[in-house]
Amino acid sequence: MAASLADKAVATPAVGSFTPEAFERHLSLSPSWWHERKRAAYARFESLPMPSRTDESWRFSNISGIKLEGFVPDAANAAGTKAAQVAFSLAAEPTLTFVNGRLASTNPLPAALVAKGVVVCTLSEAAQRNPELLREHFMAQPQKLGSAKFAALHEAFIVDGAFVHVPRGIEIEEPIVLIHSAAGAGTAVFPHTLVIAEEHSKVTVVDHFLSNDQFGQFACGANDLYAGHGAKITYTAAQCWSLESLSMQFNSTVVRRDARVQSLNLHLGAKQARHESLSQLQAPGGFSEMLALTVASGAREFDQRTLQIHQAPNTKSDLLYKNALLDKSRTIFSGLIVVDPDAQKTDAYQSNRNLMLSEDAESNSLPGLEIQANDVRCTHGSTSAPIDADQAFYLKSRGIPEEAANELLIFGFFEDVLSRLENEELHSAIRNLIRKRMGK
Amino acid sequence: MSEITDTLETSIENPVAGIDQSNGNFKYDMTYDFDAGTGLSERTVDYISSVKKEAPWIKDFRQNALKTFFAKPLPTHWASKDLETINFDKIRYYLSQGQKPKRTWEEVPEDIKRTFERLGIPEQERKFLAGVEAQFDSEAAYSNIKEAVSKQGVIFMNSTEGLREHPEIFRKFFGKVIPTSDNKFSALNSAVFSGGSFIYVPPGVKVSHPLQAYFRINAENFGQFERTLIICDEGSELTYMEGCTAPKFSTATLHSAVVELVALKGAKIQYITVQNWSSNVFNLVTKRGLAHEESEIKWIDCNIGSRLTMKYPGVVLKGRKARGEVISIALANDGQHQDTGAKMVHAADETTSTVVSKSISVGQGRATYRGVVHIPKGLKGCKNNTECDALLINTNSRTDTYPAITVRGDRHAVQHEASVSKVSAEQIFYMQQRGLTEGQAMSLSVNGFINDLARQFPMEYSVELKRLIDLEMEGSVG
Numbered sequence: 064m065a066a067s068l069a070d071k072a073v074a075t076p077a078v079g080s081f082t083p084e085a086f087e088r089h090l091s092l093s094p095s096w097w098h099e100r101k102r103a104a105y106a107r108f109e110s111l112p113m114p115s116r117t118d119e120s121w122r123f124s125n126i127s128g129i130k131l132e133g134f135v136p137d138a139a140n141a142a143g144t145k146a147a148q149v150a151f152s153l154a155a156e157p158t159l160t161f162v163n164g165r166l167a168s169t170n171p172l173p174a175a176l177v178a179k180g181v182v183v184c185t186l187s188e189a190a191q192r193n194p195e196l197l198r199e200h201f202m203a204q205p206q207k208l209g210s211a212k213f214a215a216l217h218e219a220f221i222v223d224g225a226f227v228h229v230p231r232g233i234e235i236e237e238p239i240v241l242i243h244s245a246a247g248a249g250t251a252v253f254p255h256t257l258v259i260a261e262e263h264s265k266v267t268v269v270d271h272f273l274s275n276d277q278f279g280q281f282a283c284g285a286n287d288l289y290a291g292h293g294a295k296i297t298y299t300a301a302q303c304w305s306l307e308s309l310s311m312q313f314n315s316t317v318v319r320r321d322a323r324v325q326s327l328n329l330h331l332g333a334k335q336a337r338h339e340s341l342s343q344l345q346a347p348g349g350f351s352e353m354l355a356l357t358v359a360s361g362a363r364e365f366d367q368r369t370l371q372i373h374q375a376p377n378t379k380s381d382l383l384y385k386n387a388l389l390d391k392s393r394t395i396f397s398g399l400i401v402v403d404p405d406a407q408k409t410d411a412y413q414s415n416r417n418l419m420l421s422e423d424a425e426s427n428s429l430p431g432l433e434i435q436a437n438d439v440r441c442t443h444g445s446t447s448a449p450i451d452a453d454q455a456f457y458l459k460s461r462g463i464p465e466e467a468a469n470e471l472l473i474f475g476f477f478e479d480v481l482s483r484l485e486n487e488e489l490h491s492a493i494r495n496l497i498r499k500r501m502g503k
Numbered sequence: 504m505s506e507i508t509d510t511l512e513t514s515i516e517n518p519v520a521g522i523d524q525s526n527g528n529f530k531y532d533m534t535y536d537f538d539a540g541t542g543l544s545e546r547t548v549d550y551i552s553s554v555k556k557e558a559p560w561i562k563d564f565r566q567n568a569l570k571t572f573f574a575k576p577l578p579t580h581w582a583s584k585d586l587e588t589i590n591f592d593k594i595r596y597y598l599s600q601g602q603k604p605k606r607t608w609e610e611v612p613e614d615i616k617r618t619f620e621r622l623g624i625p626e627q628e629r630k631f632l633a634g635v636e637a638q639f640d641s642e643a644a645y646s647n648i649k650e651a652v653s654k655q656g657v658i659f660m661n662s663t664e665g666l667r668e669h670p671e672i673f674r675k676f677f678g679k680v681i682p683t684s685d686n687k688f689s690a691l692n693s694a695v696f697s698g699g700s701f702i703y704v705p706p707g708v709k710v711s712h713p714l715q716a717y718f719r720i721n722a723e724n725f726g727q728f729e730r731t732l733i734i735c736d737e738g739s740e741l742t743y744m745e746g747c748t749a750p751k752f753s754t755a756t757l758h759s760a761v762v763e764l765v766a767l768k769g770a771k772i773q774y775i776t777v778q779n780w781s782s783n784v785f786n787l788v789t790k791r792g793l794a795h796e797e798s799e800i801k802w803i804d805c806n807i808g809s810r811l812t813m814k815y816p817g818v819v820l821k822g823r824k825a826r827g828e829v830i831s832i833a834l835a836n837d838g839q840h841q842d843t844g845a846k847m848v849h850a851a852d853e854t855t856s857t858v859v860s861k862s863i864s865v866g867q868g869r870a871t872y873r874g875v876v877h878i879p880k881g882l883k884g885c886k887n888n889t890e891c892d893a894l895l896i897n898t899n900s901r902t903d904t905y906p907a908i909t910v911r912g913d914r915h916a917v918q919h920e921a922s923v924s925k926v927s928a929e930q931i932f933y934m935q936q937r938g939l940t941e942g943q944a945m946s947l948s949v950n951g952f953i954n955d956l957a958r959q960f961p962m963e964y965s966v967e968l969k970r971l972i973d974l975e976m977e978g979s980v981g
Contacts, residue, residue, distance in 0.1 A: 117580045122907070404899060419913040423880065426911075432904040434923050437895035441923040447910035448917065 079131020104218035111212035120209025164222035189226035224255025260294035279307035290322035321348035344378035359392030388424035568693030665701025680763035699729030735770035764792035779808035796822030817846030820854035835868030864900035
């Protein structure tokens with residue numbers, strides 16, 4: 064293997080700050096039950112090459128912006144390092160708050176939920192209480208979207224993460240809020256959220272990623288969602304890393320029979336962010352709704368790659384990714400719907416809408432289909448256009464100042480996605496978050 | 504019942520859909536006067552150049568292209584791995600019957616006429632052949648330009664003659680729209696090209712009669728590398744048609760053409776292709792047009808044959824208000840992969856482009872749409888509209904869509920839409936209930952799917968297209 068890599072004249076795969084020495088130090092700090100997996104992951108990370116220009120899954124990406132040097136894995140929590148000020152206006156207190164990867168504070172779950180067997184704890188705790196479940200679902204799905212190297216890095220250096228387990232038939236109304244915060248220059252964090260919803264259960268999970276300082280950090284996170292038969296997961300991830308950060312996030316969603324997963328990814332922070340989302344519809348009746356909103360400003364790049372795999376008949380997926388592009392920002396949307404042979408009666412939709420708000424902004428859209436069954440309904444659409452002149456004119460003619468009119472139209476553009484959220488409180492909290500981010 | 508069994512027995516090569524592809528499976532013995540042998544080296548290229556008595560700059564052009572060809576890797580990081588099965592050492596790169604291009608029908612050799620006949624070109628259509636530049640193997644075997652056309656000052660000749668007799672016209676744009684290094688196969692063509700059409704239409708001339716060319720391959724392991732360059736001067740108009748049919752052989756054949764179009768200010772070019780190579784041919788063609796101010800380039804591209812087609816006609820919209828259009832129809836049957844699409848590069852203000860693609864996958868056929876729409880920085884008022892529809896006939900048919908759309912700035916409107924569907928069961932039921940067989944109903948339904956595009960073809964082509972689809976749909980059901 065090493066020889067064949069050398070034959071291809073691939074430069075020594077970059078490890079940057081994540082050297083074997085740094086890894087050994089990391090191991091000495093992490094619990095021993097994890098060592099074996101971590102060593103295997105580190106070996107993968109070390110051997111895989113950095114993405115290259117001819118790599119289709121990195122087409123249009125600014126590969127030179129992805130450098131692994133200058134980061135500090137296992138940054139110690141300096142005294143006084145607090146979780147960043149949470150901008151989310153939700154009534155529910157965060158159940159778990161992580162600062163630089165370590166658990167910093169907890170709020171107990173309501174006693175009624177604990178009595179029903181609902182577990183929200185750290186991955187380390189889950190390793191003691193529920194090792195089988197962890198083994199079955201933690202990073203268990205294939206990395207098909209180009210970031211196998213970085214997913215291996217995540218697994219090798221992860222410190223801790225959140226574990227949410229909802230037993231069979233339990234429905235939770237209040238959202239479970241998880242905070243992942245980073246602070247300090249060059250800090251590398253590896254946030255992780257694992258959600259397991261057993262048969263016919265129902266849960267809403269909100270992940271909030273944030274750092275309020277001016278430093279550049281490296282966030283390399285992952286989340287695994289598993290919806291058992293008839294389960295319903297609503298998952299929201301609000302990415303608000305500092306505007307100097309490099310962010311990578313890998314999502315995997317497994318949808319079993321008659322289950323339904325709705326995930327919304329909100330991209331507001333980071334200097335360069337890549338998000339990969341894989342939905343596997345494994346049994347009939349499964350439905351995955353994949354939503355994303357991005358506010359791209361400055362010279363930021365948001366790179367979103369999605370894959371909807373229909374592995375069983377009668378499954379449904381619906382993707383809507385909306386980007387608002389300001390200043391000199393760039394966005395990349397690359398989506399693929401795969402319908403396996405025999406996955407008849409698939410209903411798949413994929414839509415990418417880019418609102419161009421600046422002369423210098425650039426959107427790249429690669430909506431793809433790979434269909435191997437004939438009795439399907441698969442469509443995709445992609446548009447890139449500025450604010451509709453007729454709509455702007457109408458508002459102007461009603462005496463609304465241009466700036467206010469534009470704001471209305473931008474939020475109107477986002478509303479399409481936001482209105483799909485059933486939880487009213489979450490809906491308005493996200494809208495407020497976007498408003499703050501846009502300085503309105 | 505017995506009829507069905509018969510069909511199955513005669514179609515061993517198509518176990519799934521049971522389609523008889525032996526239609527067009529024939530060949531005649533030919534004697535070739537010039538033959539560069541198999542394999543590719545500097546000597547092959549020198550040989551081709553000397554047989555054609557070419558100017559030194561063309562020989563240099565070929566040699567440089569050969570170096571580029573050897574240096575470039577196969578594009579298998581995104582394209583089909585099937586490309587790796589091409590054995591470049593087993594291909595004949597040049598072959599000629601040593602004939603001078605013919606002027607009249609009577610002078611065309613009898614055996615070539617027989618081939619036309621066997622292909623089923625009816626009497627009716629032979630009249631159209633009178634205005635045709637028909638390419639038989641690598642040289643134009645038959646060439647008859649309508650007198651009226653040459654009177655208008657139109658130059659219509661093959662690539663060798665064009666470069667020899669009118670370098671002042673053709674050299675300026677030769678290899679400029681599609682540079683040698685554009686891709687591995689354009690480099691290959693630049694090294695070994697022969698045949699094809701060079702056309703120049705003077706300013707303001709509207710060529711009312713469409714110019715045509717029929718291309719055929721008729722030698723085992725024979726690669727055909729024609730080169731076409733069409734220049735329409737200011738305000739002129741031209742429609743050009745090419746159709747290909749080829750006998751079937753047991754080993755793979757490579758067809759790798761380069762077609763360059765130049766539409767100067769206000770000119771209009773319409774380029775129509777009906778491709779029906781036999782199902783062992785690799786059809787790897789580079790086609791691109793350069794559209795100047797207020798000009799219009801339209802590619803109408805229909806792919807029915809070949810084992811693997813990779814063809815993405817493109818338009819570089821270089822002048823203000825230039826317009827580009829691609830109409831694409833692809834039909835992929837068992838063992839076929841139609842990897843087609845379009846490239847629209849906007850390079851000036853207020854340029855517009857449209858892509859409409861419809862593909863049909865039958866049996867284990869695979870149809871792929873691959874497209875590029877590029878609007879760079881600093882432009883305003885560009886528009887693109889892309890529509891791709893795919894129809895899947897059998898449960899194991901496959902279709903893919905891979906567009907790439909880049910838009911910079913807030914003064915453009917770009918939209919892309921694609922859908923995948925199957926033939927409506929209600930439609931089939933209705934037609935069967937009215938007395939049509941399932942096969943006939945299917946054929947009618949598929950023809951209906953592409954009807955709005957097929958109508959854009961000249962009449963005789965759309966009739967031929969309908970016949971070809973009927974042929975391909977035979978036995979695709981049941």
